[in-house]
Amino acid sequence: MPCPDLQESVSIGEVRVGIFLIAAQFPGMRPGQVLRDTVEAVVAAEEAGFDDAWIAEHHFMSYGVCPSAITMAAVALGRTSRVHLGTAVSVLSTQHPVALAEQAAMLHHLSGGRFTLGVGRGGPWVDLEVFGTGLPRFERGFAESLDVLCAALGRDRVSAEGEFFAFREVPMVPSARMTPVVACTSQETTRLAAERGLPMLLGMHINDEEKAAAVASYEAIRRSTLSGGLGEGDGVAHVAAAVGFVGDSTARAVQELREAMPRWLEPGLAGYVPVDGRARPVRDVGKYVEFLTEVHPVGDADHCVAAIERTRQVTGIEHLVLMVEGAGDTARTLENIRRLGAEVLPRLSSRRARDSG
Template sequence: MGVFLIAAGFPGTDPGDVLRHTVEVVEAAERAGFDDAWIAEHHFMTYGVCPSAVTLAAVALGRTSRITVGTAVSVLPAQHPVALAEQAAVLHHASGGRFRLGVGRGGPWLELEVFGTGLARYERGFPEALDLLCEALSGRPVSADGDFFRFREVPVVPPARMSPVVACTSDATARLAARRGLPMLLGMHVGDEEKADMVARYDEGREGVGRPPHLREEDARPAHIAAAVCHVADSTARAVRELKEALPRWLEPGLAGYVPVDGRPRPRRDVPAYVDLLCRIHPVGSPEHCVEKMRATVARTGLRHLVLMVEGTGSPARTLETVARLGAEVLPALRSA
């Protein structure tokens, strides 16, 4: 069980305060007994005000002693995979192995222009970048002679043997992760049926593929991770009401920050309908309701690693209260089952 932190920029909040509070939530999650915390990365928008998940993860690792901290996700098309591998290796060693790297394809957004990586890296270069990242995290020297990366062999210093988690929102990405034996991170925008279907697509992609060197022989498949919105209150009605009042204030301006770099039409969401969906498919409610919903997710999908987005009210105090109540009233019931 983990927490998933977007560093959401609710209207009227100061980004610096949001970042400090995000680290405080990681500390609270450690006290509450969570296993890990995952930090999102966004650029040039208020939806999430953390532009470097690796940097904020480093701060959180320095303020904790037990909990694992990961990125969910570092946007791979916006940066050089070897540079990202170097940063991951530093955190891996400095934290005693408590860092996990999650990467994703992202979207056709403005960072591709600002950072000079280009639209082609997003549209065609993700498999090459992912392979190069994995090679740079293999503990061996790395070189490249591909369409997007070409350089002589160099040692990666410090060397580290790590495997990234891959955010998957399409069959193509799920099959890509499957062929490389990498675990998936499944987003909070889909419910149990869609998550189960993605796991099935992954398993199909694994057929006929040999065991990757980082995957233990006794593992049937890598340990996938599923994100979900979570909010706890004394009653389910109150929890739902609080999110339905708060989430639109964040989502309406936040989603507008997704600006396509090439002028293509931007996908639109019906925000009230989206909030209603999130409250219905995720553990939003009383502690008993949250336990029931998470048990149902595990039973339907087979996924056994859940990470919970707990910032939905935009209130630091309510977020910390939700984390504490999850630790006291939800996690013990789930683990005893």
């Protein structure tokens, strides 16, 4: 069912570019310092002219050491005045959707509308055991969780009568009209997002053609869901994640990431521990890094501009968020943010048109 009375969280028709922060812990880094550096990266992104910054949530692993993306967003909102903050994502399978909606509404009001809640289903990880929500919430409870969240973010009062949530009607205090963004990594989640008219967040693990296929599938489901089909102005502003890394030459930038990223990914990905006896998925890290550096804006400024423009052309998505931490060095990450802001963002076509207008 569609989310009631929700407004678009981002505008359609001009490119938006943000940064995507995993709070990645490379060898030798301490988690507390990584978290502080992540906030500094948001501050640097605002100064460099980015539109927004999106923060990931992970638990019990070095892949990402931020266990509460919404808390990190709150701190970063307090350090900035213009840039928008989003969660990419808050894991809905391990949280109560009304509690998450209350936190999102607080940040919406306290920031003057600079916060966007991104949610995802998560995985069959040990988090479900630790937080007590259990495997069923992951396996069959995501749709119900999403509907309760939408109701809590779209109405002044909320109640539930379902398998996982059943409670009397209560007022939402504070209430806010917000549109959550949904991380979509499967056809089932794409269907859920499309039926509710919610924007998708598409990950950096798929290429432009796969993102375009997800958008096409979404639009087909959306047309079949709405009586009379899609009309003028019915577009939804999806978000696409990619690695973003600029260097003096494309060869040097690619080499830098191919040397650095496996040091983070090898131990980091091992942190995904299934809650049951299923085998943990194993990724060939070398091939994955090769894929990331080939398909995303990793290179000199010319290459980065061309890669971003290609993603926009192929996918139709006008909101990109760039993972900027790949070098595993704080100073290099900040340099990367500044260089992307100075050498790449001003050259994107619709930004040039906007600035000249």
